[in-house]
Amino acid sequence: MRPAARSLSYTRLMSACSGVQPARVPEPAVSSSQTTHQRLQLDPSEWYLYHTLYREARATWAERPVDRIADRIRVRPDWVVGDFGCGECLLQDKLPNKVIGIDHVAAKEGVIACDMAATSLGDESLDVSVFSLSLMGTNWPDYLKEAPRTLKPYGYLVIAEPVGRWRDDLTTLRTVIESAGFRVIGDVEQRYDFVYLTALKADT
Numbered sequence: 001m002r003p004a005a006r007s008l009s010y011t012r013l014m015s016a017c018s019g020v021q022p023a024r025v026p027e028p029a030v031s032s033s034q035t036t037h038q039r040l041q042l043d044p045s046e047w048y049l050y051h052t053l054y055r056e057a058r059a060t061w062a063e064r065p066v067d068r069i070a071d072r073i074r075v076r077p078d079w080v081v082g083d084f085g086c087g088e089c090l091l092q093d094k095l096p097n098k099v100i101g102i103d104h105v106a107a108k109e110g111v112i113a114c115d116m117a118a119t120s121l122g123d124e125s126l127d128v129s130v131f132s133l134s135l136m137g138t139n140w141p142d143y144l145k146e147a148p149r150t151l152k153p154y155g156y157l158v159i160a161e162p163v164g165r166w167r168d169d170l171t172t173l174r175t176v177i178e179s180a181g182f183r184v185i186g187d188v189e190q191r192y193d194f195v196y197l198t199a200l201k202a203d204t
């Protein structure tokens with residue numbers, strides 16, 4: 001298992017799941033989330049450019065993972081949701097729940113600007129953690145370690161990823177999720193260009 005080799009820069013994620021021409025976005029070096037966070041704190045313009053192009057690309061998709069994930073969570077409006085790598089935090093608009101967004105840049109109220117490998121969220125403060133197309137950075141497995149710390153016992157983890165990224169290697173993703181302290185439940189679901197995994201924080 002070599003997680004670093006599977007990390008994605010912003011641009012490569014775009015091309016993996018959207019068909020947007022990579023040449024339209026400046027290519028940052030594939031880097032750790034800490035390096036990316038420092039860079040975006042100094043100058044967030046790259047982040048805003050990325051999200052402008054990402055929004056355009058998203059409008060062409062047959063289904064947006066964030067919509068599907070919101071449909072699943074809507075039945076539990078009492079749940080506190082952590083939206084890890086929330087971008088424009090569309091979950092906040094779609095759900096009546098308390099949604100705490102986490103991203104390098106806080107584009108909205110209720111979003112914490114930080115590296116999601118090390119958040120300021122309290123222990124066991126969330127009912128559900130969402131990672132929608134956000135496992136970017138060479139150290140993406142570290143994000144999945146932060147999830148069980150911040151989730152209540154038996155808390156719920158929902159991950160959506162581009163199918164192209166994991167087509168030949170879903171076992172790696174599953175192994176990292178389980179090593180972080182989760183039990184994957186149900187089948188890995190594939191819809192359109194995305195795969196969905198659901199897990200529960202394992203009993204410790």
Ligand SMILES: C[S@@+](CC[C@H](N)C(=O)[O-])C[C@H]1O[C@@H](n2cnc3c(N)ncnc32)[C@H](O)[C@@H]1O
Pocket residue numbers: 013033047054065066084085086087088089102103104105114115116117131132133134135136137
């Ligand atoms: C492709 S966008 C997805 C946005 C949204 N979740 C969605 O489904 O539309 C990925 C987001 O994850 C954020 N992200 C990736 N790694 C991060 C990290 N280590 N810390 C904070 N945000 C991160 C990026 O800045 C970006 O906004």
